[in-house]
Structure formats: C-alpha cells, structure tokens
Amino acid sequence: MVDPRTTIINERLKRISRIIAVSSGKGGVGKSLVATALALTLSRSGCKVGLFDLDFTSPSTHLILGVKDAQPKEDKGIIPPVVNSLTYMSLIYYSHDQAAPLRGIDTSNALIELLAVTQWGELDFLIIDMPPGIGDAVLDLIRLVKRIEFLIVTTPSLLAFETVRKQVALLQSLKVPIIGIVENMKMTNAANVQDETAKLGLKFLAEIPYDAKVEEAIGDETKLLGTVLAKKIKQLVASNAL
C-alpha cells in the first residue's frame, strides 16, 4: 500500500520560484503578521505571490487579511482564490470558523493533501505561515518540499530566542537553508538577538518595533501596510536580503 500523494508534491510546486516558511520555535512572536506583510509587500512590488496558512489548529492569516467568503475552485485540483492580490490557501475554507482539533498525524495528512492537490500556478513566491514549534508541519516541509527555505521570527525575549536556537540547530544540522532571523516586537534597543544571530552564522534581517497600530490594522490591508511592521518588511524586501 503506497500513499501516492507525496510523489506529486514537488511537481505541483515546480512553477514556484521560491518557497519560504515563516517559522519560529515559539508561538505569538508575529509569524502570521510577518508572513502576511511579507506576502503583501512582495505582491505590491510586482511579484506573483501565494500565501499558505499551515497553522491548521489556530489559523490567523484570514483574520489579518480580512478574508470574507472566498472559496477555492475545483478544476483538475484545487485552485485557491486570489485575496488582496494573493493566491491564498487556508484550511478555513473547509473548517470555517469552527475548531479543527487535529493531532499531529492529522496535521501531516491535511498538509500532504493540500500540497498534493493545490494548483498554485506560476508564482514568484509562496509564503507559508507556520504553526509554532518544531513538530509535524516543520518536519513534513523539510522532508517533502525540496526547495523549502526558512525565515525565522523571534522576539527579544530569552524565552523566544532559546527555542529559536534549538530550531536553528535542527535546520542547520539538516542543511536546510535559513534566510535569516527577524526580531519582532522590540521595545528597547538591546542588541542581544542581533549578536546571537551573528554567532549562529545567520543573517539578521530586520528589527521591528512593537507597534500598537498593528492590532487596529487586523482585517484591513491598507492599514496593515501603513504600520511600522510593514515598513520594516518593505525595507527588507527592497534591500534584496531575501
């Protein structure tokens, strides 16, 4: 008995130039906001961009984008709708606003299913918003998506950085490319994370201050692109550090 789905995944993704998982060992560091702002910014800069919400048990990007009643089309696979100029995929099309109490094995299966049947078409970037931690979703992307790259988000907190350190060790030992580290929700100008990032041999991509306007911007693309968070992401994109 062979599961045929995994065989087709890299074929499905082959017309996508770069596949970036926005990830962190830690929850609540701003992965979803950074992933969404990054996707929108790349799209505004003229790229074709997809956004894939892989945080199945607590999806957030549909709230950040203010997705209303978009639904994929079925045609030789699943064709994700375009939402705010992004080719947007999320489990919420199927679980709606209800809880999806999935174990790791279910997360893994749902992820494989969506990678096997989603027709992304041609994209310059596919941005993947990851769940926290180094569990099934991270391990599956590493084993199944040949060209996966990680962009890691942390906060200045020791609690966040220590889990990021473990995640980096894991990725480096497997030679999985890490684009670099984004430090989010800075409130002071301590340089610890910057220093530690250098020690890990990684690029420090951006520091994003805590910005009270972020919360008001949830659900409103224009407001979101006006936040300091989005401006820092724009600088990152413009700097070609990606």
Added chain:
Amino acid sequence: MVDPRTTIINERLKRISRIIAVSSGKGGVGKSLVATALALTLSRSGCKVGLFDLDFTSPSTHLILGVKDAQPKEDKGIIPPVVNSLTYMSLIYYSHDQAAPLRGIDTSNALIELLAVTQWGELDFLIIDMPPGIGDAVLDLIRLVKRIEFLIVTTPSLLAFETVRKQVALLQSLKVPIIGIVENMKMTNAANVQDETAKLGLKFLAEIPYDAKVEEAIGDETKLLGTVLAKKIKQLVASNAL
C-alpha cells in the same frame, strides 16, 4: 497488544487534589509565565504544588524558574526534584538544552510515559504548562486525566481570542471544566475580552497588564514574584476564584 501505561495514569494522580492545565489556542500569550507564577503563588500560600511542563518542543518553565542541574530520582518510578519549592517535571531532564523535534505521536507517547511513571506524591495542585493549540497534548489530557480542569490564557488581541473561542467551544462540547479566562499583556483598558468571556458563560479571572519587568525577572523567582503579573495572580488566588 495492549499499551499498559494508560491504565495506571489516574492511579498515579489520585493523591493530587486539583489538576489544572494552563492552556491557550494561541502561542505566546503568557501561558508559561502564568503557570509558573500560579504554581509559585499557590506554594507560597501553603499548598503543596507540582509544575509539569508539557510544552515538549519548546519548554520554557525551566528558564523562568532558573532551574540549574536538578534531576529526578528513580525509585519505584520517577520522583521529580523540588525546585523553588515546586515538585517540578520537564522533558528537559532528558533532552537537556537540545532540540526535541517531536511529532504529535511522539508528544503523545512521551506525555503518556511521564504520566504513567512520575510519582508526584501528595499535592494540593498540579499545574500543567501546555503547548499552544488544540493538538495531541490537549486531546490526551482530556481523554486520559479524569479530573483535568482548564485555565485559559488570552491576550486582548483578536488573533488570540478567536483561537481561544474555538478551544472553549471544543472543551464545552466535551463538558471539560474551564476555570475561567485570564487576559494577559493588556496595554489599553478595552473590555472586549471581559465581555466576550461573559458571553461564553465563563468566569473572567484576571487582567494582567503588560509589564516590562517580566523579562528581567526570567530566571529569578524573587523578581518574578515582584512583578505586576505575579501580583495579579496572587489576587486571583486570594479571591478564591480558582
């Protein structure tokens, strides 16, 4: 072939008066800090308290407590060491400061193993620091620990509260007791979470302001107990709302 471990779990926990999982659909809302402060406060108030870190892939409570080189004893099971007056259990005794890249099935197995062999002794409270989300750890506690109660942590953010709403729906549908909701890292005095908590038929337990001193207090019990966060938890304990 029968896995004998699950049969003994409630026997192992029977001399514990109350078992409280500090949980949230969302990551980074302060579960670990609230769980640790709650455990320390209950202990200071004269109770015998255990703290069990169930966030196996990104454990934090050992950093918050500043655990150095405590190690369990082996005697008719595993006897957790007493750290800062808490009977303290964590996977870090075995994974040390290295990454534990566990899938859901591994998390589930490790959790069952530790519940089956840990000799907690007599406790008034066992506080469990949960990983984010509603995956294996939440589902296993619900099915295996008869007397489990949930204390739910959120932030004022819509992104946090919407996942909490889903978690509450799940727990309520299964008639799992929810002690109430703690709102952490408040920066304004909006009452949304309080209102929504009432609509869900739940007790609003505490609102904890954002407190820059929390970060400096990591690793130092005395400092931690001096934070506003700890003071709010003390009020909660004193109010008998638990």
Added chain:
Amino acid sequence: MHEWALAEAVIAAAQQIAEEEKLKEVREVTIKVGELQGVEKDILQFALSQLKPANFKNANFHITRAKTTLKCRACGNTWLFNEKKLGKDTVEAIHFVPEVAHTYIKCPKCGSPDFEITEGRGIWLESIKGVR
C-alpha cells in the same frame, strides 16, 4: 473534479514503482479509495485513462472502494462513517481535506472529535503488475 490531481499523483507514484521494479510495461494498477473522501470512481477512472503515459497504454485501473472505519481514542468505540448523516457542504469539505472530519464528526458514543481514521481515509495504490 479535483480527482484529476489525485489521478496525477497515482500515475506519478505508479510510474516511480514501475521504474524501481524495472517494468517495461504496466498492465494492472489496483487503487483503493476510501469512502471518507468520497472520490468519484468514474471521474478518477476517466482522469487515469487520459493521463496514461506510453508504458501504461495497456494498463487496467482497478478501483475498489473501502468503507471508512473510525475509532474513538477517548472511549474506544468503533463505527462506520456514513455520509448520509452529514450536510452537503460538510461532505464536500471532507472530500477536499478528510481531516476536517474532526471538525464535523463526533464519536456517537462519547461525543469526542478525537478519533482515528483507521481505514478508508483517502486514496491508496494497492498493487501494480506489469512485464519486465
């Protein structure tokens, strides 16, 4: 019609096995589709016939259907999935991602959504026959 994407996966996997087993020509491919996902046999059969590569031109695709067995992790109860008890939208959602069953289906005995799909989830390649 997303059956087409699944058919492509089946062909790709069968092709890979044919190469590993050094089959010059594939004659028979047996596929099991689980009731849970509700894959349409006719559509799948049609898609497979359209997608056949050269070394599959004489291949027959046998598609068998498997009942879906669900087993509750909370109480141990085992039961059969019955799509007639669900609304059309729910059946369609499960058709695309079988795991959302955990959102819509509860154990009939204890109400838990924490069940295992022990059999009949999605689509499986059961066997492949051919000549070297």
Added chain:
Amino acid sequence: MHEWALAEAVIAAAQQIAEEEKLKEVREVTIKVGELQGVEKDILQFALSQLKPANFKNANFHITRAKTTLKCRACGNTWLFNEKKLGKDTVEAIHFVPEVAHTYIKCPKCGSPDFEITEGRGIWLESIKGVR
C-alpha cells in the same frame, strides 16, 4: 528501578483485561519489552512478582525482548537501534522517555531525526491466559 512503575501499569492493565474476560484466576501474562527503553528484565520480573494480586498468585510472567526498528520518514531507510553507539547518559534518558531518541539519534543514511519507532519502543501486554 522505575521498572516498578511500569510493572504496576502491567498489573493494572492485566487486571482490567481479566475482569473484562471474567477470568477468576490469571495463569500466564506475556509481556514484550522493546530494546529502545532498555527495561531490565530481572527488575521487571521481580517487581511483577511482588505486585501480584490474589487472583494472579499462580501467574507466570513471560517477558520477551523485541529489537527496535527505526524507519526514517525523510528517506525511507530502516535500521536497528544499537545502544552501544550511544553514551551512558543518552541511554539512560531514552530509558525514561524513549521519545528523546529524536534528540540524540539521526538516520544513519540522511541524518534526519524524523524517524518512526516502528517496533520495540516500550512495554506491551501481549496476551493473558487464565481460567473462568
């Protein structure tokens, strides 16, 4: 010596099955211990003999050891666990919580810690015989 706690679990589970199967007396309990966890057979045997409830007084405990097979999810490689390749502390950590194997062991072919413990993880109750 945490084997004692595992022995208690075995007795509790065996007792539960005996009740379900209405056995008045249990005569034989077969237990499988996986190499990965490295449970000491003698200690387990001793603990079981000490913990026997009345209806187990004539029961024999057969303990068999199973090799541990690990299967890499990344590259498909299958290999046997060999504790001699690991340090004493690591073996002890895995003895308490076999899942920390993912911290210390990598697939010898591709280096991934993402493997399945397909056999020989911990302790299993294989069968129980008795009289009604």
